Amino acid sequence: MITTDDVAFLRSRHGLKALENTDQLALTPTTLIADVAELRARYGERAPALAETVRCRRRAVGKLRDPQRWLLTEEALQQATPGVVAAHRAAEIAARFPGVLVHDVTCSVGAELVELTASGGVGGVLGSDLDPVRLAMAAHNVDGATLLRADALTPTSTADVVIADPARRRGGTRTFRIEETSPPLLDVLTLYAGRPLVVKCAPGVDYGTLRARFGFDGQVQLVSLDGGVREACLWTELDDSAQQRATVLRTVDGEVRCEEITDLDPDDAGAGAPGQWIVDPDGAIVRAGLVRHWAARHGLWQLDPKIAYLTGDSIPPGERGFEILEQAPMKEKPLRKALADRDCGSLEILVRGVDVDPDQLRKRLKLKGSAPLALVITRIGSRGVAFVCAPGVRRP
Structure with missing residues (x-):
């Protein structure tokens, strides 16, 4: 556990140089014991603080501004x-x-x-x-x-x-x-x-x-x-x-x-038959309860009034959509045939409103082809449906 004395050392001229030297080590799970032993030989009791700081800085890349200058603990970074x-x-x-x-x-x-x-x-x-x-x-x-x-x-x-x-x-x-x-x-x-x-x-x-x-x-x-x-x-x-x-x-x-x-935006998007694309709204929109508001903004509509999947004839800017190739019943035998007919070898599976484990279903479908496809599984009313789709594409 890092102490205030450790922090004082890490902030000192000698500590900053020690951090530079520590950054030359791999500090991976397989080398960590040996690396810390090397640090102990050079820096004594400060070795764990040096190792934790450098490992945290590496994990902070992409999360914090200029991570190589930060002092952190694992919990604080999380x-x-x-x-x-x-x-x-x-x-x-x-x-x-x-x-x-x-x-x-x-x-x-x-x-x-x-x-x-x-x-x-x-x-x-x-x-x-x-x-x-x-x-x-x-x-x-x-x-x-x-x-x-x-x-x-x-x-x-x-x-x-x-x-x-x-x-x-x-x-x-x-x-x-x-x-x-x-x-x-x-x-x-x-x-x-x-x-x-x-x-x-x-x-x-x-x-x-x-x-x-x-x-x-x-x-x-x-x-x-x-x-x-x-x-x-x-x-x-x-x-x-x-x-x-x-x-x-x-x-x-x-x-x-x-x-x-926001909930002040119009929410007059309805539900209807599938369009050309299926769009899965961003999780923030779904959790905020603003699916219909966002759909109305972008000219989309719901496949089912109680399910967050949206459909339409275009993909909103910055969003990812799945072009519908065909609709199939939610039964494994016809699904397996539909995918085999399209030479499917890899399959992204999206599920809402239906109790299906995508990993288990993928194994049971026994894909043997070479083409990548997507499968969107959902519920319309009380009926489970599946849409065989082209791989997802993101609009710029």
């Missing part, structure tokens, strides 16, 4: 907000509340603070945490933020905007229960009521219960990055009336593209 997501939030805070003082009351090693200070649109940035090791790391990772050791449930500032990220692990496992976060989510919402508050939660948070049982009346934002849903974010004190929002972020050629949709 919990850190991806830089693209944090930067988008920082820009939004600066746009909604220009010139304000922002306080991250669970700042950890500073993933949010880095992007807030880089945004330049806020008046000041303050970070606090109970963990002295993470605070010491944040002092290295972040320039321009004031840091202090404090409990998130003990108000230590009169900052205009508060950010919190309650830990979502209990007993070593991830939890989605509202009452099991640390600090408790409801305590955070209560303590900072009356000023703008941004609380990051697990994507699977039960926001319906949060509204119905606990009276939360703010906005729930679901955020995805490059196809993976990263978090739910609770916003209070906003000047718009949207209750649900989906934010879809994608990195394309080094640039970040963003699409947002």
Whole structure:
């Protein structure tokens, strides 16, 4: 376990040189014992901290801005907000509340603070945490933020905007229960009521219960990055009336593209017969309950009113679609024949609304051809259906 003394060493001139030397080692599972032994011979008790820091930096590539300069622990890296997501939030805070003082009351090693200070649109940035090791790391990772050791449930500032990220692990496992976060989510919402508050939660948070049982009346934002849903974010004190929002972020050629949709957008997409394409909406849109809103925006419709698969005659920009080749009954024998007739050798299987294990089904279909295809399995009414499709393509 890394200590504050370790952090002080890692930040020193000798520690920075030791990190450079450590980065020359493989530090893979097969070489780790020997590599750490070599580090112990050179740096004594600092060897584990050096190895963990370098391994974390390598895993942080693509997640954090300039990862080779960060001090991290494995747990802190797992919990850190991806830089693209944090930067988008920082820009939004600066746009909604220009010139304000922002306080991250669970700042950890500073993933949010880095992007807030880089945004330049806020008046000041303050970070606090109970963990002295993470605070010491944040002092290295972040320039321009004031840091202090404090409990998130003990108000230590009169900052205009508060950010919190309650830990979502209990007993070593991830939890989605509202009452099991640390600090408790409801305590955070209560303590900072009356000023703008941004609380990051697990994507699977039960926001319906949060509204119905606990009276939360703010906005729930679901955020995805490059196809993976990263978090739910609770916003209070906003000047718009949207209750649900989906934010879809994608990195394309080094640039970040963003699409947002809310429950204020039209939702008049209906259900009907299959068009040319099947489109599986981004997970943030599905989790936010905004499938019909997004479909209406892009001229799509649902195959079934209760299923998230959409269909239409074109693919929305940036999205992936599957061109329908034929529709088949959801029975293995005719499916096997339909795929064999098309010389199918590899098969991507997508399933919604039907209890089917794609891996097990793929084995039973006994594919022997050479052509790649896709199979979309779903339900229309009470009937299971399968669509044999060309491989998925993404529209620029």
